[in-house]
Amino acid sequence: MILFLTVATAMAQGKSISGVVLDATNHEPVIGASVLVKGVQGQGASTDINGKFTLKNVKSGAVLVVSSIGYAKKEVPVGNQTELKIELSGEDNQLQGVVVTALGIKRSQKALSYNVQEIKSDALTTVKDANFMNSLNGKVAGVNINSSAAGIGGATRVVMRGIKSISANNNALYVIDGVPIFNVNNGSTSGEYSSQPSGEGISDINPDDIESMSVLSGPAAAALYGSSAAQGVILITTKKGKEGKVKLEYSNSTTFSNPFIMPRFQTEYGNQPGSFKSWGAKGSALSYDPAKFFNTGTNVINSIALTTGTEKNQTYISAATTNAAGILPNNKYNRYNFTIRNSTKFLGDKLTLDLGAQYILQDQKNMVAQGYYYNPLPALYLYPRGENFDEVRQYEIYDEARNISVQNWRWGNGGIDMENPYWQMYRKNREQDRERYMLNGSLKWKLASWIDLTGRIRIDNSIVNSKDKFYAGTDTYWTGGSAKGRYGQSKSEEKQMYADAMANINKSFGEDYNLSANIGGSLSNTSYNSLGYGGPLSDVPNGFNVYNIDRNNGSPSAGGWRERALALFGSAEVGYKRMLFLTVTARNEWSSTLAGTDQLSYFFPSIGLSGVISDMIQLPKAINYLKARVSYADVGSPLPRNLTQPRYTWDGSSRTWVAPTYRP
Incomplete structure (x- = not known):
């Protein structure tokens, strides 16, 4: 019984x-x-x-x-x-379920009180660019994406919802798998003396390794990242192994490029004899088409990826090559990417370990300056219309007296500050090699069905070697007075360490209420150091070696900085019947840029409310989904480094130390 x-x-x-x-x-x-x-x-x-x-x-x-x-x-x-x-x-015509938000946290899209736009990998790989951000141009609402004039592989400027600061960097923050990455462009981009800029950190990423992207364009969406995200955030989620059979994928992308729109040139007035300016007699202009200076650019990207896995363990391995030539002569860009990632579960699926590594080799040559003096285009576009441009296509001629080849340019530098545009590209070479490795790991411990603890760490280090080679025959203004050329080389190191830990809560209370909350802290340590030496050549023409630099006129170059930030953050989302959601976030950040001030930290709060109206009331059949949201956030740009601790600076031209000119 x-x-x-x-x-x-x-x-x-x-x-x-x-x-x-x-x-x-x-x-x-x-x-x-x-x-x-x-x-x-x-x-x-x-x-x-x-x-x-x-x-x-x-x-x-x-x-x-x-x-x-x-x-x-x-x-x-x-x-x-x-x-x-x-x-x-x-x-069809319904809002999809899940998007990745700040700190890599997944949220239901209908619950968000701010704007998040998600982009799938197809948008990046349909037509590939050496810098994949250029592939997003025109595909994200409210975001302006401008590729630089540096040529293929150059940096990209991403501005969300307009300029927010007249002094700080207005570029977006890039975040990979929840972790901000080091993204510095060390080339100058303003003024007539702007030199050739380099690429940027994000341009090293292989687009075929990207699963999806989320664009956080509003302050409320990015508030959890603090001051570094004042201009918006681009979240990148990378691919990982999948359960099932071994899968091997290969892709090739080959693109060709030509100048799309050329300036309009007058072809009626030539130049006065011996004058570079085209203010000569009417009808004396010769046939001249500057478009013939440009080449057909090529960009060939090959990528191969392998995925395999079981229920407990998944692996992703990829390799990619990018070999490109710009539309300007002798402008080249090459990149080689190697990636491996492994995810595994153990201890009864309570612990999940995710490890990844990327190794990148990159070299670039003759990125085009945006300024006036290091740019071949002013001489190309302003070339006298009464002269035959074919004469300068042979950009160097042999000087029997000196027993070397020199620049073929009879216009000199008398007041016009220009040189043969072909000489600019072939005999004023600027080369840069980059070696970069990124290591990342995360460990997730599921304490119960409704709570887990997650810790992440990422190391991102780069070594950059740069060389400038100005051949004999270059105007002495640019070689420091030497008729034998100029040489300079430098080495820089870019380092970033980021770590965070947080607790994630997702719990329902009855049928009507649910809570999603996160609380944690992060530490970021970023540094940059460079050291170089350059100057006019003294003994052997075109002997590009530091021992051949004029010891009396050579000058060192050195620079560097280190920045550290510690933060505590938290967020909470309360939902009612899956149709009304209240979201609150907070972040307090201690930054080394505030050292020596009375206020050593700053606070970033946000609050938002969203409601799915179509779930609350009966709407006309023509409307199948309607949502309203409102949010408030308090954000700000970071302070410039060394503002609170002025330093003496070295003036290379006067070879003296310059005292600080502003009050701390």
């Missing part, structure tokens, strides 16, 4: 059912999906941040009704299973 009562009671109580709800297309978890037992009042649950749910006391033969905005409703019969894997198919 006792045994019978026990069995009967167990049958009456039912069993515990757990499972996961996934997107049928990309197999990502569906957050906040409703899982109800059909025909039973008050028995149901919502999926957590990982798409998981648990139901207790489910009777045998019951049917689960699974639904979420943006997906078709699905009924799942419960048999003898205790664990379910449910896939929902997306509905």
Whole structure:
């Protein structure tokens, strides 16, 4: 009798059912999906941040009704299973489920009180560029993406919702897998003496390694990153191994480029004899087409990737080559990417370890300056219309007296500050080699179904070697007075270490309320150091070696800085019936740029409210989804380095130390 009562009671109580709800297309978890037992009042649950749910006391033969905005409703019969894997198919014209937000936190898109635009990898790889950010031009609302005039492989300027500071960098912050990356362009980009700029940190990334991107263009969206994100954030999620058979992918992208629009040139007036300016007699102009100076640019990208994995362990390996030649003569860019990533679960799936490494080799030659003096275009465009440009296509001629080749340019430098444009590209060479490695790791410990602890660390180091080679025959203004040429070389190191730890909470309270919260801290340490030496050559013409530099006129170049930031942050999102959401974030940041001041930290808060109106009231059939949101955020740009601690600076031209000119 006792045994019978026990069995009967167990049958009456039912069993515990757990499972996961996934997107049928990309197999990502569906957050906040409703899982109800059909025909039973008050028995149901919502999926957590990982798409998981648990139901207790489910009777045998019951049917689960699974639904979420943006997906078709699905009924799942419960048999003898205790664990379910449910896939929902997306509905047309509906908002999809999950996006990646600040710190790599996944959120239900309908719950967000700020704007997040998600871009899939197809937008980056349909037509590939050496800097993949150029592929996004015109594809993201409210974001201006401008490629520099440096040529292929050059840096890209990304400005969201307009300029916000007249002195600080207005470029967006780049974040890979939740971690901000080192992104510095050390070339100058303003003024007539601007030299050739280099690429930037983000341009080293292989676009085929990117799974998706999220653009956080508003202050409320980026507030968790503090001052570094004052101009907006671009979040990049990279690919990782997948469960299933071994998969090998190969892709090739080959593109050709030519000048799209050329300036309009007058072809009627030539020049006066011996004058560089085209203010000569009418009808004396010769046929001249500056477009013939340009080449057909090429960009060839090859990529191969291997993915494999089991339920417990997944691996992703890729390699890519980028070989490009610009539209200007002798402008080249090469990059080689190697990536490996492994994710594994152990200790009963309570611990998840994710390790990754990237190694990048890059070399570039003759990036084009945006200024006046290091640029071949002014001489090309202003060349006298009464002269035959074919004469300067042979940019060097042999000087029998000196037994070397010199520049073919009879106009000299008398007041016009120009040289043969071909000589600019072939005999005033600027070369740069970069070696970069990135190591990252994360460990996630699932304490319970509703809480986990996550720690992450990333190391990003680069070594950059630069060389300037100005051949004999270059105007002595640019060689420091030497008729034998000029040489300079420098080495710089860029280093970043970032680490953070946070607790993630996702819990439902009854059927109506759910809470998603995160609290943690981060440490960032970034440094830059450079050392070089250069000057006019003294003994051997075109002997590009530091021992051949004039010891009396050679000059060293050195620079560097180190910056550290410590932050505590937290966020909380409270949802009511999956249709009304209140979000609060806060970040307090201690920055080394504030050293020596009374205020050693600054605080960044945000608050937002969003509601899915189409879930609250009955709308006309023509409207199937309507949402309203409002948010407030307090953000600011970081202080310039060394503002609170002025330093003496070295003036290379006067060879003296210059005292500080401003008050701390």
